[in-house]
Amino acid sequence: AQSVTQLGSHVSVSEGALVLLRCNYSSSVPPYLFWYVQYPNQGLQLLLKYTSAATLVKGINGFEAEFKKSETSFHLTKPSAHMSDAAEYFCAVSEGGAYDKVIFGPGTSLSVIP
Amino acid sequence: NAGVTQTPKFQVLKTGQSMTLQCAQDMNHEYMSWYRQDPGMGLRLIHYSVGAGITDQGEVPNGYNVSRSTTEDFPLRLLSAAPSQTSVYFCASSPSSGGYTGELFFGEGSRLTVL
Numbered sequence: 337a338q339s340v341t342q343l344g345s346h347v348s349v350s351e352g353a354l355v356l357l358r359c360n361y362s363s364s365v366p367p368y369l370f371w372y373v374q375y376p377n378q379g380l381q382l383l384l385k386y387t388s389a390a391t392l393v394k395g396i397n398g399f400e401a402e403f404k405k406s407e408t409s410f411h412l413t414k415p416s417a418h419m420s421d422a423a424e425y426f427c428a429v430s431e432g433g434a435y436d437k438v439i440f441g442p443g444t445s446l447s448v449i450p
Numbered sequence: 451n452a453g454v455t456q457t458p459k460f461q462v463l464k465t466g467q468s469m470t471l472q473c474a475q476d477m478n479h480e481y482m483s484w485y486r487q488d489p490g491m492g493l494r495l496i497h498y499s500v501g502a503g504i505t506d507q508g509e510v511p512n513g514y515n516v517s518r519s520t521t522e523d524f525p526l527r528l529l530s531a532a533p534s535q536t537s538v539y540f541c542a543s544s545p546s547s548g549g550y551t552g553e554l555f556f557g558e559g560s561r562l563t564v565l
Contacts, residue, residue, distance in 0.1 A: 379540060437498050438483070438542075440492045440493040
């Protein structure tokens with residue numbers, strides 16, 4: 337069964353600094369990988385997804401993630417943090433197939449310090 | 451532009467009571483699912499459905515029932531509420547009919563407290 341780990345339940349960065357949120361996955365087949373963001377008191381929305389095309393995936397709001405099969409990782413980055421990036425970020429994995437399901441990691445809370 | 455609609459948004463129950471959380475989507479999505487969100491544990495999958503008449507268990511199905519009689523609706527039933535079921539519940543849907551590669555669309559959540 338697929339699973340996701342996210343190193344660091346809370347990350348703080350200064351405004352303008354690099355954002356790096358870590359995600360490692362476990363899957364018995366080539367996975368589909370996703371990053372979602374949740375702003376306070378809201379549902380989740382998709383930031384970006386990897387579906388076996390390019391290994392470097394660009395998403396909304398300047399975020400990108402790189403799929404590294406050898407490291408079973410899908411880390412999320414943004415070159416320059418903005419105050420509006422403060423939110424909860426979730427990595428998720430899916431294995432595809434007719435009875436597929438999407439499994440989420442525990443999340444990382446990002447704080448941006450002015 | 452309703453998307454995924456969950457009701458109620460807030461609910462307080464006493465231990466042992468039963469209730470149903472409603473989820474409806476108007477996007478003709480085949481895939482629907484229920485998650486619970488608890489601090490430090492992310493979203494955990496309760497049940498999911500890949501189409502009308504087809505449901506399956508997720509990571510934490512105990513104490514919950516689902517059915518999928520129509521494409522639009524996917525209600526979650528709590529049979530006998532327990533304090534451990536205090537959580538925020540999210541319904542999500544996706545256009546994929548089999549072989550998931552798409553995006554999940556989330557409702558706004560239902561906050562349940564069990565006393």
